[in-house]
Amino acid sequence: MSLKFNSDPPKSGSVVPPLKTSRPPEVRPPLVGPATAAPPLARVKLTVPPPLKTATAPPPEIGPTEKVQTFYKQLSHAATDLNTASDELAKPIKVWEVALKKLNLGVPAWVDISKGGDEPDWWDRGVGYTRLKDGWGIALRTRSGNYNYPDEGSEELWAFNDAPRWLRIEGVGKLPDLLGALLKQAEDTTKKLKAKVAQANELAEAITAVASELAALEGK
Secondary structure (H helix, E strand, C coil), X not given: CCCCCCCCCCCCCCCCCCCCCCCCCCCCCCCCCCCCCCCCCCCCCCCCCCCCCCCCCCCCCCCHHHHHHHHHHHHXXXXXXXXXXXXXXXXXXXXXXXXXXXXXXXXXXXXXXXEECCCCEEEXXXXXXXXXXXXXXXXXXXXXXXXXXXXXXEEEEEEHHHCCHHHHHHHHCCHHHHHHHHHHHHHHHHHHHHHHHHHHHHHHHHHHHHHHHHHHHHHC
């Protein structure tokens, strides 16, 4: 079967019929309402990698002479700071001593800073208020001994500001406990004194009577 095509051009004024296709024409739905905007783009967080660490060369070794010079200079500065800090710690201790001397307590008291030992040996460190060479003051002490030989123990005693620095550092935190110990010691001593007042008065009356009798005999 052969197909015949009309090769004659269309006549003027004639209408060329549309070509028929098997695909239906696309129908677009009418727009309803205002056009919607496109959703905003999500932010993407960029992670910046840390800078690469470059290997540093080890410091060159210095000789013994340079070490001595360097360390001595550093030690000189450290010693200045150490002495300054020590002097600063001494100031409040003097304030404590002036305040306690005004009370005229006249009773000693001690509290332990630390203690230990393997029995029968023992040791302790303490801070206290006691009579020193220059009068009453805050003191620090170290003691050691053996329970089997109580008379052979040893003790080192310093005024607080003259004690080794490491011991002063330990003792500062115990000063509030020292006040409590002084309070208890003062109260206990007061009770003992009051209990002896009657006995002392009785003895005073006895010696007064004897002295009066002797005076009377001498007057005859």
